[in-house]
Amino acid sequence: MKLLKKEKASSISPRISKWQIKLLFFVAAFIIILSAIFFTQILVKELVEKEQKAIAFYAKMYQRFTSSAEANVEEFVFIYDNIVPALSFPMIITDGNDKIGEPVESYTINIELDTSLTEAEQHKILDNFLRKMRESYPPVIIYDGDGKILSKIYYTHSALIDNLRIIPILEILVIAVFVILGYLVFSSYRRNEQISVWVGLAKEAAHQLGTPLSSLLAWVEILKYGKDEPNSVLETVKEMEVDLDRMNTIARRFSKIGSAPELKKENISDLIEKFCIYYEKRLPHLAKKIEIIKDLSPNVYAKANYELFNWVIENLLKNATESIEGKRGIIQVSLKDNHKKFIDLIVKDNGKGMTAKQKNQAFNPGFTSKKRGWGLGLSICKRIVEDYHSGKISIKESTQGKGTTFHIRLLKLSE
Template sequence: MKMSGGPASFNIKIILLILGIAIAGGTLFFTHDLVQRLQERERQIAELYAKSLEYIADPNVNSFDITFIFENIVKRIDFPLILTDADDNVIFQGFDVGVRNLEIDTSLTEDELQEFLREKVEELKKQHAPIEVTFDGTTVWRKIYYGDSELVRSLILFPYLQISFAIFFVLIAYFSFSYMKKTEQSNIWVGMAKETAHQLGTPISSLMGWTEMLRLYHENPDKVIDTADEIENDLSRLNKVTQRFSKIGSKPELKEENLFELLTRIVNYFNRRLPSSAQNLKMIIDGPEDLTVKINSELFEWVIENLVKNALDAIEYKHGEIKFHYYNEGNFVHLEVSDNGKGIEYKRRKDIFRPGYSTKRRGWGLGLSLTKRIVENYHHGKIFVKESVIGRGTTFKILLKK
């Protein structure tokens, strides 16, 4: 049984890595584009402010125009801004237009305030080139230093924060997935070991019994012949077990098999081995006797045996019934295995096919998981719980391609 991820697992990791890089790159590109557009908008506002100052410098401008400019331009500036003269000395003008959106400690002295603002000018120089305000079109009269608004600064940091959180959660998901995968693989190995012991245990126990029979009846030729036939049956059973395990992990050969004959063999096998308390148990085959399906008989018998064992664990032998109903419809052969047992809770229907899951106290939770693998991976079919009612029974459905 193949347990390693192999090339397919490696390819999935590469695809996920490429996808993650693409998402991160797309996020950075989109945010960078948005930041650039916002920065351009803020620069346009700063330039408009510069034009307004040039306009205000005209001695013919009345006070109403100045008030209009303050109310509609200056007040709407939401980014740090400092107005200086041509030599970078900070200018305090009326209407609070010289310094905008800076957190200033009101307890600072005038000298300390000037020093604080000079440091801020140096910081703003590193962010953007100043916008020059000219007088008479040639002489630099003022300079406007401005920085990014709080929104722009947040947007610059946002993708890195987003990617950091994404990496954090991806790492948690990766380690959780790895842990779950290791646990599942461990359950599979333990289950396979127990399944092997179980599969081999029954015929080996029978062989030990037949050996004792040979000792007791060695002088009775008829008994010896009957015992030899039973030994041959159990040896065939052992050979079938080895064939089954040898096909797990490799591509099995599929051949046309008569479904009625296969089900009949399995029913006869269980009827011979049921305890005396199960004499009233009925196993019914309902379907056309000539219907064939492309399967691997050794593996598919294992599927049916696991479903029968699952049904036997769920029913009361005195009134128990297991029914095999199959028919041909569309592109599939439909096979339903029903019992009148305890039923399965709705919330547990998906779990029953998970490796390691078992409702039995000493179960190893591999039978139905192996059944699903054989049907879906090796026969390219489908198996699921068609119906289950607590106290009334369960129906498993298998779909096999023609």
């Protein structure tokens, strides 16, 4: 008998851990930020180039008018009236010594000055503009016919470019806020989920222990009244042993939650067969009949923990039983090993089925469609199958009014 080699690649459905989800979240945010900065810089560069071409064109026209004896005044007026207003960036025209002519309104473009200020105050403001323009871009120099500096055109980029450069910073701040809020919401959700799981586990333990405890109390009463009948006493003791064994099984199950359980080679066919026989004898005495139909391939082996996998079968059968509302219910349990590497367990019922929303939330801790329940049965099944047995559990099909089909896949071991 050979065991399949245990490799990471053999995992049926590798689950993404919490830190991987957080890492993906931060990587996505980082990529968005970089993309925003990159494309904004491209846009800013294109706008600056367009503005530089515009200033070069204006400088050429200005030079043509000021240095040519045959300058067309009407042509320059047309340019000044139609092209200059289309320029969106600030400009200051000075002489060769960086002196601004008078009146200053004729030598500045897209610079608003308070007319109530004195000329000295206006020149002081313009000098500050000149200093900032020198730091931003070199001036466009205009020469006369003899190569002498006639004037200089200082300029800087428009307010639109300044706004575009601020956008990545705002995007970073907004994304950072969303990342922090997302992290806080995610952490809060995880904490609430953990609290609901622990509360649910405590209630589930009390619920599961309640049945055998009630039975034991009943057996004690029977012993009191039937102590003179040896056969009755012997039969009662046997049933008490069954309930005590049941309590022991429940205790072992809960002791394994949260720790790595020991997995052994188990005959899954026998395990399911034995539990189905046990469960059939203890089906609820309802005003309906429930039949369990078994189709189990013999001698199907897998590496499993007996108590925990038994718990999975119990939860699925209980879930199927509680979903059946008609007079007659059928639960089909099939085990197949048609695949070379996997075994497939199918549990199908003809109960009330689930809505699409219920199907999506069925394995979430605390979710339940029952009036009385804590929503832990299926979440426990998922943890046992996927976390402890490296398998996969899913709802293969569910239709309202027709029933639900659960599918479990485990790695197969050869005999």
